[in-house]
Amino acid sequence: MQNKTIGLLGGIGWASTLEYYRLINEMLVARIGPAHSARILLVSMDQADFVAHASQPDSHAIEQFLVGEGQRLRDMGADFFLLCANGAHRFAPAVVPRIGLPFISIVEETAKRVQQSGIRKVGLLGVKQTMAGRFYHDALEQRGIATVTPDAADQDILHDLIYTELVQNIFTDASRKIFLAIIEKLRRQGVQGVILGCTEIPLLIQQGDVDLPLFNTTAIHCEAAVAFAIED
Known part of the structure; x- marks a missing residue:
């Protein structure tokens, strides 16, 4: 059975976040049976917001933005989270410790x-x-x-x-x-x-x-x- 609720921090872009939802459900069903579907919480960021914060001269703005979005996942009840974008992982070392959830790094x-x-x-x-x-x-x-x-x-x-x-x-x-x-x-x-x-x-x-x-x-x-x- 699924013991932990999955948190997805996605939306950058939405097409691959959709793929996350599909794959996680297919993989979970393959592991625990067809009567199930995945417990997922999703915070879908606006890509324009992400890009605007990431383009600032220093990384403080984007780090604060990602921390806030990740904390929304935490407050919603996610047991751990994924950042559904490879490039955004460059901010992970500064962001993840401030969110307060276990993190699965791509x-x-x-x-x-x-x-x-x-x-x-x-x-x-x-x-x-x-x-x-x-x-x-x-x-x-x-x-x-x-x-x-x-x-x-x-x-x-x-x-x-x-x-x-x-x-x-x-x-x-x-x-x-x-x-x-x-x-x-x-x-x-x-x-x-x-x-x-x-x-x-x-x-x-x-x-x-x-x-x-x-x-x-x-x-x-x-x-x-x-x-x-x-x-x-």
Whole structure:
């Protein structure tokens, strides 16, 4: 049975938050039976609010914003929470301790999964803050895994596609081809697998599109949430 109520801090963007709800329910039913559905509390942030706070010169505004939204989840009765966006995890170290709930990190769960696979050189896709930041690189490096990201021009392309299309639930063959071409460049640099480090990317790119192992961060995060929710 489900022993803990799952808290989701989502909405950035809404398309992948919808996928969280679907996957968690499917995974929970697979674990405990078809008579069940998941106990989930959701605080869905307005993406425009998130971006406005995150664009401030220092991180105080976005940290305060995320703490407030997370505390709403706590006050609603969530037993633990997930931040349903890879890029927003760059603020987690400053935010999570102030919310007062157990936290399931998409970064840590993905890094563990890559380590378990035996891969030692992995590609990383996502928004620019994820690819250029250190939070994924450091988590992987601690496990002996090297991280390779696209070059600056390709990072700009991916970032723009994520914000102008994927977070708005727009998925096209043309964009899929661009993502696949960039993955192929990473393969030629020797990566053994690729982290889809934005929760919208798995809505566009699936394992059947690529010969390399893909790490679907959304699914990995949901699996960890379900496992924690049904623990005694």
